[in-house]
Structure formats: C-alpha cells, structure tokens
Amino acid sequence: MSLAQRNEQVEVCLSRSRSTTVKAYSAQVESVRSGMSEGVGIRVIVNGQQGFATAGSLDYEVLAQVIEEARGNLQFAESDPDQGLAEPDGIKSPNLDLVDSAVLKMSDQEKSSIAIELEQRCLSADRRVSSVRSAAWSDGWGEFALASTNGISVYTEGGSCSVGVQPLAVEGNETQIGYAGDAARRPDLLDMDRVIAEAVEGATGMLGASKPVSERVTVVFEPGVTSAFLGTVAGALTGDRVVKGRSPFADRLGEQVGASKLTLFDDPTNIESLGADNHDGEGLAARKNMIIENGMLSQFLHNSYTARRLGASSTGSAVRGARSTPSVGLHALCLKPGTVDREALFQKVGNGIFVRGVNGLHSGVNPVSGDFSVGAYGHKIRDGVLAEPFREATIASTLQRMLLDIAVIGGDFEFLPNGSGMSSIAIDDIALSGM
C-alpha cells in the first residue's frame, strides 16, 4: 500500500499457483505437465474513475509498473459516483482450512499410477470399451492475497485434486464416448469406483441410441445438468446483469419466479463444497446467501459496486482471479434437495426423458431474453423406468417457464466438481425436437 498516492483508492491482488496434470494412454504415462503461475492485478480509483492493470509476475519492479499502468488507464474511464473499493462490513470470515497436505506430499509416480489405473480399469470393465481417449490426474495449489487502502487485508490458500476419464465404447460401426470425473481436497476422498462405473456406463449405455420423435415431454435432469441450468439462472440474478438491464428477472424481486418447492442459495461457508472460500474477490467474508426461497426471488447477489448502484449491501459475491477486476458470481450454488430417490422420481414422472448431458449451452441459451435450447442425450423414461437411449435431439423452453415448471426435486443431492450442490430435477412441458 506504500505505493498509493493521496486521494487514491488502491487495491492490490497477488496470486501464485502450482499445478500438475498426468495423463495416461496405453498403460503408460502419456504426458506430465507441471508449472507455476504468478499474477498481480491492481485497481486504482480516483474520484470514481477506475483503472486496472495486470501482469503475470510478482517481481517488485513489475508491481510498480503495473500500478503506473493502472493509473494511466483510469484517466480514460468516466467518473461513476458508485465506483469504489469494498468497505469492511464487520462480518467474520468462516476461517476454513482449504488445504490438505496429503496432495502436496504425493509423488509424480503415485499420480501416474492413478491415471494408469483409471485407464486400465475402464478397459477391463466392459468388453465394448475399445480405448480411453483421456485418463487424467490433476492437482493444484494456490494462494491469493488482497490488500486495499480501505483497510482490507486477506490471505487464502487452497488446494484440490481431481480425476477424469473418457472411455470409448464400440459396437459394430458405432462409437460412443463417456465421461466422468471427481474432485476433492484429499486424494482418499476421490471415488474412483464411481468415476469408472459412471464413465463406462456413460459410453456403453448410449450404444444403440437413436433420434427421438419430436414431442412435448417431462424432462429429468441429472445433477450435472441441473447445475448447468440453475447456474445460468443464478447468473441472471447477479447484480451486474440486473443494474445493466440484461436480466429477464431485473424487476421481479419479491415475486414468485419458480415452483414453490424451489429453494436456491449460494453457500461458500460449507467446507463440503469445492467452491468453499473464506473471502470473496474483494476481500469481504464469504457468507451464505439465499437467492430463491420457496419459489420467491429473495435477493440479487452483489459485489460492492453493484450493491451501491441499487442501494443495497454487498453480499460478498465478488468473484475474480488476481488478473481480472471483480465481477459478481457464484461460489457454491446449492439447490435444497427433495426427498425422493432417483428411481422414485422416474416413477413419479411416468413417461418422459432422462437427460444425462447437454451441449451448446454457450450457443443456444440467451440469459438476457431467457431463450433456452440445447442439444441433449440420455434415455427415455417409460412407465416409470429407464428405457432405450436417445441422441441427436434438442430440448427447448425459456428459463422463466422452466423455473415455474419444476415438478419434482430429487433427494439425490451431491456436491459436484464445479462446487455446486445439486439434485436431479423433473421439469414439465419441454419441447423435445428430434425426428
């Protein structure tokens, strides 16, 4: 902070991270990749004008140049009375321990064995598995420090490890690819058996899939697909979308926007989530925030800027790396689970489709208008049980309609590698397009 000049608000973020990825192919190591990254990002604000600059180095001389560059940039930003750094709000950090030394102690040899084991066990799990496109172990460790002239000074350290595998299943002229992965803070928490079973089943279960007939159906999303859907919805409930008129929910605070069984919150204080954190991207304490309660839109998420714009308080929802300015986002989005297990959920639905994966979220979902249309694959549900697989189809509705059309929320809650905590959900009246 000694670099700050009078009248300046200055915030300095520093980060350093190390990562290793080991991939296996044909029962041997295919590649080992490792490296260290450093970063600095500096915001300077004077009279509501903000400048930002960043560099990939922690050399002291570089820091001095970055702050000069940020000062140069701010002269061109127009003054905005709401622009400013976060003010300390007295809320205490959950003080979570986010690093486990077991990962740091692992040798490359141990990591290689896990990657090879993943590949080999997929190959032997089912005779139709012909090869494995990718079998990988990854681990990472990072530290992040933030200090500002408003008196904020925080440091966080975190680490995790993950595995992922993509087996190919072949029958006749047909090939299908599966994928499954897991992530955790400790290697012994990775569920290898489940990853292998899910990945292999994901490929073999899709063999023989065909294009379905177009119709309006009830759709069941598996938890990963629920996460993609509700993540998009929650993104439209962040302050920056709202203040800039880019959210279809901008004027709906306090209204019923979803089915009454829908409760959605962001909870980075839950250590079970890989999105858990002690602070947000502006150094405010991480906290639990309700977003939708029993279908009612309870609040928007804010960083300090969007909060000021709307006369609210920051919800501690600033997200960023050291290399970018803070935006507003989710740390650990959670859906309040229902009570039925997946089989009972299929029974309740009776007839419909079970969606195991979607694609084209970036190209067919418009979070401003709410239009939702994605490629989907999975299984038919017939008479309450899973039936034949389908592929090359799309499902479409709008985000607004889908929230209201949620029919059942499953009790199969789990924390996913992306940090969200999700269950299967059933949504009525979706347009399935195929033949």
Next chain:
Amino acid sequence: MFRVLCRRNFDLRQGDASVKPLSSLLDRELIQETLAEAISNGGEWAEVFVEDRQNASADFDEGRVEAMVSSRDLGAGIRVTVGEVTGFAHTSDLTRGGLSEAAQAAAAVAKGGGQVKPVALNGDGLAESNARILPETISKTRKVELLEQTNSAARAENPAITQVNVRYSEGRRRVLIANSEGLFNADDQTRTLLSVNCVATGDQGLQTGRETVGYTVGFELFEDHDIEAMARRAAGRAVTKLAARPAPSGQLPVVIERGGGGVLFHEACGHGLEADLVNKGASVFRDRLGELVAAPSVTLVDDGTMGVEWGTIAIDDEGCPTQRNVLIEDGVLTDYMWDHLRSRAAGRPASGNGRRQSYQHLPMVRMTNTFVTNGDAEPRDIIADTKNGVYVAQLGGGQVNTATGDFVFGMTEAYLIENGEITAPLREGNLIGNGPEVLQNIEVIGNDFAMGSPGTCGKDGQGVPVGDGQPTLRVGALTIGGTAS
C-alpha cells in the same frame, strides 16, 4: 546472465514504438543451454517455447467507458519427449535458474543417460510484426473515440435499443520456438477487434444483437472497416428479434447465409479431422481417407496463411510454417490435420496445425481458418428453391461430440422460409445434426463465398483464435431446437 535478469523487468508502459524483436528477450546461448539440460536426462527431443503477450482492452457500457485494462504475460514452456511420453513444465521466471528448474521438471519423464545432443540453432529467431500500425502506438483517447462512435451509431439506429456494450481489444503475441533439431523460429502476431452487443426492449421482453469485426491486423483495422455500419447491423438484429416468433421444433431444410455458418463445418467435421482425436479412435472420420464422406460439391480447406483472417498465423506454436491444407476435395476425404507429435508418429510432415493457448499449455492439433469453397449456384435461387425451411443469417457458437459426430450450433439470427421467400424472424435456439450425415446432405452450394466473424475455439480447456467461412448453402434437413410445433 545479467542481461537476462535485467530484461525480465519488462517495460509495461505503452506507446513505446521501438519494441525490440522477441529473440532479445531470451538469448540464443541460454536457449541452447536450456535445450541441452532438458534433453540430458535421456530425452529424445526437446523444445523451448517463449511467449510475450501484451493485451489491452476497453469496455464501453451504459453510455460510458467502464474500464480500460492492460496486461502483460511473459514465460516459457519446456517440452521433452521420449518415445510416446511427453514431459512439460512452464515458468514465468526466465532467468537461468528458472529455466533450469523447468527443464529438469520436464526432463523427469525420461530416465537415465542422455544420448541425444541438441543440434545448433538454425535461424535468427527474429520476426517482423504483421501489423502495419501497432495498436500500442495509438493513443487511448483515439480508442475511446471509437467506442463512443460505435455506441452512438447503435443507439441512433432505433429507440428500442436500451443497452449497448462496445468492447475494443488489441493483443500482441510474440513467440519464439526452438527445438533440439535446430529449429529456431519466431512470430509477432497482432490481432485487433471491436465488438458490439445491443439489447432491445419490447413488449415481449429483451432481445440481443451482436456484431464483431476482428482481424489479424493492427490498428489499420479501422481504416478498412465501417464501424458505424457494424453497430447499426447489431442494433437492427436485436430490434428485428423483438418481433420474433418461437422457432419450429423438428426437422426442416436449412439455408445458411454466406459467412454466417462456417462454424457448422468447424463442428460437423473440422474437429473430427484433427489427427490426435483420429489416432485415439475418437473420430467418426477415422480410417476413411480416400472415401466419399461428403456431397461431391463439398471442398473443405484449413488454411493458416489466409490473408488477415482471425485464425491466420505465419508459423504454428511448434515453429512449423502454416499452409493451405485441403481436407475434403470434391467430397473425398484427402487428409487430416497434424501437429509435431502425431505427424512424427505417422512418419509424415506436420501441417502447421500445432497450436496452444499460451506458454503454460501443451500444443495439440487445432484448426486455423476452416472453410468450404465456392459452388456455382446463385444464392437467390437457393432460397427460391426452398419451399419451406429456415434461413440462418448468423450462427453463434457450436459444440461437437467427435466420437458420434453429433453437433449443435446456435442460430442468433434466423427466419422462416415460406414458399421460397424469407419471412418471419425466429427466436434463438440450437440446431442439431450429425456431421457425416449433414456433409452428405448438402444439397446446393452458392457462388458467394465469405468468411465469417472471428471465433475462439475451445478444446480440452484451451482457447485459440480461429476463422471460418462458407458460401450460401442448403442442408436438406437439420433438427431445429425450437418450441413451436
């Protein structure tokens, strides 16, 4: 040693026109020593990739400049191969000590006594910038004027426009690649881009319209392109969609406007022709060389040398010069795309398709500019001959499952075709098809080839700039992911 240490304290100030060529960032002897150390543990081949990236961007939102951001990244990635095994380590510390640590980390995959000695570096490792006017020499004031001009033009187009976001970005990426076979090549790549996103508000809610102009050029971009016309197109697109009706649900013929749908080929077959996926059996196009895989009117090319297009590079990220690669000729599959590892294993030359996002990443097979060449039909006849269908004027992104060939792509501007005429605008959605089937099902290709908007292609978590293009054409049937029955 001292010189290298000093140079690490790179100058972040902009406007320095006398920028030195990249090779001065890391001297030849240090690279040679690093290669020797990387290969000394028994490696068969080693590579040093140095990258210096300078980006600057400015965002204009809600009628004002919101933020100007600049960034600088400098580092090296060191790769060692032995047999089929690759070791890779990256570092932002370009001192002798930092490079040595990375070289040893990369070399750890090899075990025991080194036999191979690196060949002396061959070449000067210098490159001239592709930019006529380096954006860093232009004042920020001028860049702000561009943003304001674009914003005003978009807002003036129609009172229904309620929000305009304009983004300017410039990027200069200097790379230096050396390997143990003596290769010592450099490139100095500048790209400049302006994009505008408009929101229109109507009775039925919000709609968006987007346009981008971006090329592998410097600030001369703005001499050659009419920014205000681009802004008006984006605004018009958002306003048109206010009256859009839900897209159909089911299979229909689809006419794709020239330049609007190259992403279809990028997804439908481009990824499936990448040799790394082919070799692992993860492509529907494996073992199909010499076969008719598309309608006989289809010729598909990937060309990294193509003028100033977004995917153009002089050399790839393994130092191999780019070239024009014909992948499908008159419907027949003629070749895949290759990088160093895959071409070496196959005993054939690389094709200039080895690319990586940054010095922190391993290269793999990637596309550059991918396009379908002209046919001979008149575009207006293609529309007139389509009784009922969908006309797609602009596609968004897409995604493919290369194992099955199933791909989706988004339509961001589309209309119904009724009795051979373009009629009502449609709401956004994805289309889905199967690559090999769609290629066979291309019924007619126009004579009006154009390249499309700049894109970023993502694969295994790495993004690289790519271009695509195509003449107006019709696919016999694609599944439209709408909600209207």
